[in-house]
Amino acid sequence: MPIPAIIGVAEKKNTRHLEPGEDVNTYTRDVVAMALDDARLKPKDVDGLGVVIFSLDPDKAVDLAWRLGLSLKWIIQATHGGSSGVNTLGHAVRAIEAGDASVIVVVGADASARTARAAGSANYNRARRDHLTPIGYSGPNSLFAMLTQRQMKAFGLEREDYGRLVISQRAWAAGNPVAVYREPLTMEEYLKGRVVADPLTLYDCPPTSSGASAFVLSTADRCPKDRKPILIRAIKQCYNYDHQDGDGLRTGLSTVADDLWNAAGVGPKDMSLGCFYDDYPAMVLAQLNDLKMIPNENIRSFVREKIATRQFPVNTSGGLLSAGQAGGAGGMLGTVEVIRQLQHRAGDRQVPNARFGVATGYGQVLYRYGAATGAVVLERQQ
Amino acid sequence: MSTEEKNAATDGITISRCNGCGAGYFPTRLICPKCGSPSMKADKVHNAVVEETTCVRHAAAQENWTPKHLATVRTPEGQVIVVGLPGPVDRGAKVQLFEEGMAPYGRPVK
Numbered sequence: 001m002p003i004p005a006i007i008g009v010a011e012k013k014n015t016r017h018l019e020p021g022e023d024v025n026t027y028t029r030d031v032v033a034m035a036l037d038d039a040r041l042k043p044k045d046v047d048g049l050g051v052v053i054f055s056l057d058p059d060k061a062v063d064l065a066w067r068l069g070l071s072l073k074w075i076i077q078a079t080h081g082g083s084s085g086v087n088t089l090g091h092a093v094r095a096i097e098a099g100d101a102s103v104i105v106v107v108g109a110d111a112s113a114r115t116a117r118a119a120g121s122a123n124y125n126r127a128r129r130d131h132l133t134p135i136g137y138s139g140p141n142s143l144f145a146m147l148t149q150r151q152m153k154a155f156g157l158e159r160e161d162y163g164r165l166v167i168s169q170r171a172w173a174a175g176n177p178v179a180v181y182r183e184p185l186t187m188e189e190y191l192k193g194r195v196v197a198d199p200l201t202l203y204d205c206p207p208t209s210s211g212a213s214a215f216v217l218s219t220a221d222r223c224p225k226d227r228k229p230i231l232i233r234a235i236k237q238c239y240n241y242d243h244q245d246g247d248g249l250r251t252g253l254s255t256v257a258d259d260l261w262n263a264a265g266v267g268p269k270d271m272s273l274g275c276f277y278d279d280y281p282a283m284v285l286a287q288l289n290d291l292k293m294i295p296n297e298n299i300r301s302f303v304r305e306k307i308a309t310r311q312f313p314v315n316t317s318g319g320l321l322s323a324g325q326a327g328g329a330g331g332m333l334g335t336v337e338v339i340r341q342l343q344h345r346a347g348d349r350q351v352p353n354a355r356f357g358v359a360t361g362y363g364q365v366l367y368r369y370g371a372a373t374g375a376v377v378l379e380r381q382q
Numbered sequence: 383m384s385t386e387e388k389n390a391a392t393d394g395i396t397i398s399r400c401n402g403c404g405a406g407y408f409p410t411r412l413i414c415p416k417c418g419s420p421s422m423k424a425d426k427v428h429n430a431v432v433e434e435t436t437c438v439r440h441a442a443a444q445e446n447w448t449p450k451h452l453a454t455v456r457t458p459e460g461q462v463i464v465v466g467l468p469g470p471v472d473r474g475a476k477v478q479l480f481e482e483g484m485a486p487y488g489r490p491v492k
Contacts, residue, residue: 131486136441137450137452139442142438146452149434196439197436197438197439198437202440
């Protein structure tokens, strides 16, 4: 059975404001070309395409393949919010293993105006359109504001604890040339940030941006000889695990964590870094906890002693909160960052000797919190 | 039915209640996740207690936004609903539920 390996990766710089003439098509074109160039392949070498783009309408994945000049044997399009990147990687891994495709490009991109994003959030699904938009919820900020209050109460957290995470991610972003916000952030600035939905400030909410990222999944023998292939040790997903009947402080990852680590054959202590979908700081902490990476569920201590000190590198791209949330590309951000770190091509933010990394996806807020989750453990081939 | 009639406030919030096991859900479901029955009927819940509140002070791409007060409330039966409020309400306060169209709201019980 072919063993899947990631052999190329690319990102286009995130931006808050599109340049004239740019749109989701130009962003997608650019990043696919960059990823293929990075893998030293041509479009004719590609026989699989995974699409993680939320603003592609009215086109579909096959329209995109046509425009990109790709003739394919395998194609998929994900609509699972922030977990779409991990979801698509999971499908692509099985396609390579099954022999359905030999070179798959997975591309995430979004480039649209803020007004279009706001309209999309208002009409995201039936429950939010009918029951939340009319009461002025204004997107997920308000829902995660109340979830954050629950987490603060349940785990004894203070605003400063979230601040330490956000400030840490901003410091990592200084080394990421594609991040939108790279200047240092102080605790005083964080605490005085403009309140968006109590208690969340603008620093707790991901800045919507335009951006694109892509990776090439194939087999190790197709990897350029001057770099190590990145192997997939394990990938697990969970959808609608609690029917929205819980408090949102647990995600579906809590139900697959044991399976993930057992399949990977390594554990949390073996990870060189982790990139957790950070639509809000509370969800980074929830996912770390669900994956059993926080001893004794002492979240407060973990933030102070491991994340703020960089003893355990978290969201080294800066995460969505500093690099920017570029729709579908945002759901790829963590996976792409772990790939770069394991390739030892992360520049100023490189984690020394990175060998294993975990990336997650989280999203598709059905009503009160996200319902789609996934996690992948990647390894630098030795 | 006119828009005004459709959106007129009515007491209680509509839920779906399973004809198999009696469990009630908001938002409505098609199949009961507890017993698997596909048979549901409309019912109403009328009272709840406030668990968390927030005030939406800014909204993306909205220039003339006015702050909106929201709460997560729990009914005696256990449904957890996000409702609009007329103004600030304390945690633990009891609210009377009503809906305008499909939009759920709560008002403090005096």
